[in-house]
Amino acid sequence: MTRRRFLDRTRRNREEQARSGKSFNPATMIRLAFFGVALVVAAAVYVGFWRQGETIYDGPWGLMQRLITPLFLDINALELIVMALVALVAWRIWRRL
Known part of the structure; x- marks a missing residue:
């Protein structure tokens, strides 16, 4: 094998590895999911713990009542937001495959 063929093959392999690095990475998705769970x-x-005397409807958390009030067919806005986020993540994963 000549040196030129070896260098061409090495360059092609590096380019292919660089392209494959931009593909779907399950480890990144797992880290992102763990970060979301940690926030929740x-x-x-x-x-x-820090708001023991309050109910969810008192003080600054009163806005949550609007999210958990049923809109139609006993589906509330919080469930719709979660379903939209899950659909967005699934769509992005499907688009990358």
Whole structure:
């Protein structure tokens, strides 16, 4: 094998590896999901422990009542937001495959 063919093959392999690095990365998705779960747990701890005397409808959390009030067919706005986010993530994963 000549040196030129070897260098061409090496360059092609590096380019292919660079392109494959931009593809779907499950480890990144898992880290992102873990970060989202950590945010939800932190919010739950804040509401549960530091605001013990309040109910969800008192004070600054009163806005949550609008999110959990049924809109139609016993579906509330919070469920619709979660379904839209899950659909967005699924669509992005499907588009990358």
